[in-house]
Amino acid sequence: MTDISTPNGTSRKRKEISDEGFEPAVKRLKIHDPEEPTYTPEPEPQLESEEEEEVNIPTKRQEAPPEGFDDLYLDTINRGVLDFDFEKLCSVSLSIINVYACLVCGKYYQGRGPKSHAYFHALEVGHHVYINMQTQKVYVLPEGYEVKNKSLDDIKFVSDPRYTKEQVMALDREAKTAWTLGGKEYTPGFVGMNNIKDNDYFNVVVQALSHVPPLRNYFMLSDFSTKPELPKRLSILIRKIWNPRAFKSHVSPHELLQEISLKSNKKFTLTAQSDPVDFLSWFLNNLHLSLGGSKSKPGSSIIQQIFQGKLKVESQAITAKADAGDRLRFEEAAEVTTTINRFLMLTLDLPSAPLFQDELERNIIPQIPLTSILSKYDGLKSQEHLNQRKRYRLLHPLPPYLLFHVKRFSQNKFVQERNPTIVTFDARNLDMAPYVEPNPQFAQPGEPICGEEDVEGAG
Template sequence: MPRKRPVPDETGSEALKHLKIDDTSSDSDPSDTEPTEHITNAFLDTICRNSLDFDFEEQCSVSLSITNIYACLVCGKYFQGRGQQTHAYFHSINDEHHVFINLKTLHVYVLPDNYEVMDKSLNDIKDIIQPTYSTHDVMRIDDVIGRGHDLMGHPYTVGCVGLNRVKHTSYINVIIQTLAHIRPIRNFLLTLSNLDKRPPLVRKLSMVVRRMWHARRFKAHISPHECVQEIVVLSKGRFGLDEEADPFELLVWMLNTLHGMVRKKKTSVVYETVRGKMQVAMRKVQDVSQDDMVEDVEATISTMPFLALSLELPPTPLFTHPSTDDEDERANIPQVALGTLLQRYDGTTTVETNGLVWQYTVTNLPTYIVCHVKRFTKHNMLEKNPTVVNFPVCNVPFGELLHVHGSTSVTYDLVVNVCHVGHQGKSAVDGAVLTEFEESPFFAYVRQGENLWFRVHDLQVEPVMPQMLFLSDSYIQVWQRN
């Protein structure tokens, strides 16, 4: 039987005298109605939290307008306005859904009577729409491994929340996971004030990160749809939805773009966290005969910043022993230690390319080091070097390995390991493997607490042992200074 709106009696009419009813088609001034506590329970029992999803763009489901949007707390649909002749007003009459919330002001109204209600039972909904964190909250967020439960009782780990994949965007999901686990950047996004005045990318990324670290979510997953769309638009299609792109290129683009949007006095929390410095020496290779006298060629030395250390893998052998059914297929894949790859930046190793000899010396280590394992060669990431990179997950002496003056005792722990997965096809001429892409080829290992690891592959989140990390094809690593 349809539910009827409550008709106030003579006593209740006294309470309604204090309500200001809005009969206009617009509500640009949300303070035009006074909240009441006399009718706080009216229709609140019709709210269906299982139908609510605030991860998507604030857009009217009828007019597609993006201004003055209200969400129906019964069915979850978005409508424009709340006055007469508005889509929300007609929805309240036609569908008898009466409770609406303004997605900007978080004021709750009952339509079509158009009065505001205030009730503490609505606070959880408001907190889902706009999660807020104090400095004290952020300081304690890493002290314990937070466990939350959605409305269905399904447990999830706070901070390790699955992200819904929008078409071919696993490469975007892993970068969002990466940024959400670099503490200074994460803390900045959690406590950022005046979000409405921030650039769209900063605002939308901040909302995704805030919802990832929320302990009282209605659902155990998040849709980063708005953030993904903003990346596509802002990059002018460089990073799209129709095919997987290079997550490392996206990470560098995101770091530089965020720096430009939030910097103050030529610096920002982004560069202060991940940017280091190195000295680059370059000299030409002399082509001389055996009898000629060779004079030392003076090197050109320059200092330059870096956001990541690119690690060159050794070439894949052209011929390998064929594996049998009883052998592990990975037994034939070459292996290399992380320390060996880092020798490129120790100040003594030289690299020769195109008639030039390069020598790299790291002079300043950042708080977080990003390492990029160069697996892909050409043909749009179809040729991949499958070499296994061996590494410990904690106390890696980057200062000693790189011979950084004054920082030889500095160690780092791994916090994020982005990996690539793909079926191995036939070998290319140079020994690289032609990779057959899977539908979602990128996933991330992320660390929570001291040594608890999770494998996050789009919506799938599962705990793993630290010993399992190096078994996958590492592509991007983020190391945190101890």
């Protein structure tokens, strides 16, 4: 290139050099020509995706309390508001799965994960201590670590009392006195049961069954984690009735009543009265089946082993015929039919109440000894039922525990009448021998009964 001077004093060679350096810049401009647009990712969406990735990253929860802070938040626990007798339902979702109880306010919440109701309750209200109602483990939320502190053992025991065999065996040997949180004295096993509305028929049955030693011991010591809800909830209630470390001197049967209402299709509820005998019959039979008992095999559950006995029933037909004078005559059939029935409780009939009043114009309330109404089962006195005459006799051996049902109510055309007759009995010296068939090993089953009148007449 020649050095040609210009009016500006700049050589042409320098100009060519500047042109050569300008050509690549033109080419770069052509690459980004508007006719061929290129799309570059905007910075804002990239920031949003980065934020989403950060949210989806699982954060590792705290597994243990900070060093030196093992009792953090434990001072917020309020034992006075804790009531574990009600059904374990989440107060928000009404779910029965994975339920926790807040030890500060006593309410039930589901779960303890970052999106659970218990987690949000801890953040919103500031209640941090929760107990799992199934495992009895205590956790601090929202951190999520388990608290292993001996000071919480009393809460765990009240929530789900557990006993050793030695402790259960000592219940009948010595009467213990216990005290509630408020300093009230009570005796374990003899505590009140809440009458929520009209469930007193249920309370009397459970109170009676909880004082049958073999049945009580079975439900206090056995593991019902794999059993149906009915025996499982009865076990919890009986263990709470005999709790020597209870926070209060009464228990609520709400949890068991909810299961009974569900299983009986609302035949027995806490809002309507029912006959205790009807409920007891239903309850024992359903407990028998829930514990694996058979409908055809006797003694296949603890219920039948304790309460089931055998009864011999002799039936004789009565026929009505007209004689020559067109008078109606009743004749007994020569054949006597004998059947063996099994029972869980015996029904005792009361004599009719008197119709007249005494000299003070007050109704007379009669009294009758238990042995008199038990004579129905002595095998000698017969009772007429429609066109049959029947006799009853208990068979050897008797069950370990007898359930007597004194039949007080009878239905007429208008109303249901109640018989006020008082039944007197000796609680410790009841002799059932006169009403039981002799032991077949020592006497023949058909051997006649030898009573006091027969002995005196023989002399």
